[in-house]
Amino acid sequence: MNMEVHNWGLNVENVSIDNVSASSVFLIGDNDEISLSSFFDTPPEAFTISNIVPLGPT
Amino acid sequence: MNKRTADVCDIYTNSVSFSGIVAIGDTVDANLESRGIAVQKEGARFTREDEKYFNNYALFTQQANWIPSSKKVNKTTFHHDDSIQVNHVRTIGISSSSLMQIGSVSHINADARIKHFRELRD
Numbered sequence: 001m002n003m004e005v006h007n008w009g010l011n012v013e014n015v016s017i018d019n020v021s022a023s024s025v026f027l028i029g030d031n032d033e034i035s036l037s038s039f040f041d042t043p044p045e046a047f048t049i050s051n052i053v054p055l056g057p058t
Numbered sequence: 059m060n061k062r063t064a065d066v067c068d069i070y071t072n073s074v075s076f077s078g079i080v081a082i083g084d085t086v087d088a089n090l091e092s093r094g095i096a097v098q099k100e101g102a103r104f105t106r107e108d109e110k111y112f113n114n115y116a117l118f119t120q121q122a123n124w125i126p127s128s129k130k131v132n133k134t135t136f137h138h139d140d141s142i143q144v145n146h147v148r149t150i151g152i153s154s155s156s157l158m159q160i161g162s163v164s165h166i167n168a169d170a171r172i173k174h175f176r177e178l179r180d
């Protein structure tokens with residue numbers, strides 16, 4: 001596959017970000033190849049409870 | 059890949075922690091990896107037996123299924139304006155193997171694995 005990229009201007013005025021975390025990428029500019037992988041695990045048995053905690057105000 | 063010059067006026071970053079990277083300019087290869095265990099415990103008194111170890115959990119040894127980069131893409135880039143103009147960037151935190159890059163980066167390979175625990179008092 002052939003790909004031709006023509007870049008004219010890249011002007012960023014203002015960016016405000018709280019947090020870039022856990023192998024994340026914040027890029028202003030050029031790139032060829034990005035591959036990101038993430039595993040996230042909150043299994044039910046990791047939630048050791050005895051009584052169900054009511055979420056709403058009681 | 060011909061490069062552009064990064065012209066940055068102002069960056070404010072409150073904290074760059076746990077091998078975070080703030081880079082202005084060009085990078086060829088970025089390999090990011092972060093592993094985390096997050097324990098949320100009621101009463102929040104942590105003792106020795108609350109410690110958890112990565113090799114006890116399969117999540118951290120599991121094979122990541124990367125996308126096979128099958129087709130070869132030959133990309134030609136023409137920069138008609140040879141600069142990247144950035145006036146103001148404000149971030150609070152770049153943490154756990156993250157990358158903030160202003161400029162070009164050819165290859166990025168990033169892997170994050172987080173296991174959460176919530177332990178409530180019986």
